[in-house]
Amino acid sequence: MDYQVNYINPEIKLSNYTGRLFKTEAAFNDHLLVWLISGETKIIQADESFVFGPGSTFLIPRNQLATIINIPKDGLPHKAVAMHLSVKRLRDFYDHQNVTPKTAASRILSFHKHPLLESCLASLIPYFEIQENFPENIASLKIIEAISILRNIDPDIDSILASFDDPNKIDLISFMEKNFMFNMPLEKFGYLTGRSLTTFKRDFHKAFNITPQRWLTKKRLELAYYQLTEKNKKPVDIYYQTGFENLSHFSFAFKKHFGHSPTELQRIKTQ
Template sequence: MSDRTVKVPQGLEITSNNQSTLKVQGFTVVESCTRTRGKQGSMFLDDHLLLFVLEGIYKIHFGNQTYIVRKNEMVLLQRAIVIHYEKSGEPNKDYSLEYMMFFLKDELLKEFIKMSNIKFTQPSELVPVLIHPVNVRLQKYIESIKPYFNESEKIEDSLVRIKLLELLFDIASEKESMMQQLLQLKQQVRSNLSMIIEENIMNPVSIKDLAYLSGRSLSSFKRDFQSIYNMPPSKWIQQRRLEKAKELLTYTAMSVTDVCFTTGFENATHFSKVFKDYFGCPPSSLKQELS
């Protein structure tokens, strides 16, 4: 089976055995405790992600780089990117793995900026993946939020919001370089539109995501796209994905479901419908004929 890229935080599979979640007003915090000798997968980040490793190792592959996040380290990942990960527990601790994920929406960053009055200075380079050690203050913060997961239904929404703002203040006071990168996430540099499209054409990205990655407003992105491709972005992208899907169905042994998710579609029923509308036959029929 092909590797399906899951959109997070919405697509996280919550299990009562090893993972718990705080989710209020669109903000999500995930605590995961498990035992593993190695688990791999792919994620598309709908929000900025701040991940703390408390035990074990969390490897992140982005582009042609591999980043290793170890115990008492944190990593900041910008939103609207696809990462591949490998998770492994500590061999001398029965392969235990523990980490905590904070998904940070732009709205929270805006609120924090207004409250903190932090002076923004342009980083020398905006990096999509940034690793820092976790100091004692941040370790104490992680411990303070753990009890919330035991009674998540009783926790007020506003309290979780305050705890997320507290996290940002703690980072600001200790990790200026990371905080400036975090603030810079709101200041995306205008990028080559065609390059952004080609890099993400098979990822489960929305038009809004592509606009963000290109450093444009949604309206500017649509206007610039139309001028380059002479077609609305949603129509052009769907056609490219369908043509790639037909190629995979024709020349590989992949199933219809695997092809659906590999080419950026998120729903197999919708994929079959648009495929039939475009090519005149459903993907399952094409697969049967070829067989």
């Protein structure tokens, strides 16, 4: 198997990937604290991108739309420990704290090779070899330890970890124009804009006078056309950046829309 995941419990896992690359698009329900042991992780968001190498520790806040690409490197697999910091866990933790967090935009945080976090997450590795069920009280202690360390090294992190509200209803047009390239279910787009699926579809049609599925496909293909013709990027390098699940689906949709496959278009442009 190219991709293997071992669990201490549902909230703590060790992943080991040996294929060419592994891509996923996500807006996680939990905050995700990651310690990268080997390999490379690229995170692409609408406004910025990140590249993390071995020894990096980073936090992906919940409800952050991102494309995440995990790549083996230097002859080693992509190997990482990931800890979910769920709303329930954080509520329980902050019930015992006297905290009034300031409002701040969630953002991906890097704690590059911080010894306290590295030590905390590295201490989990022996537990993955235990075959029987991992004691919940120990898992809970490890998660509390991680939260406490995060608060110790970043005094502003309460603004992220102690914020438990669902997304508010926001401007649909600006959000979708900014995030159309992320291949999310419509239910997730609705949730992130503070809407039920029914309300999302209704508001979307009012705003764009087209169904979400058709609009998303059109926008993604237009972005792909720009990347191919203006940036001279290869189809294999852009299909996942423009919201398509695989290269064959991208090529089929592109030819149907523009009359030429991506490679045919590039050949025509260079003549």
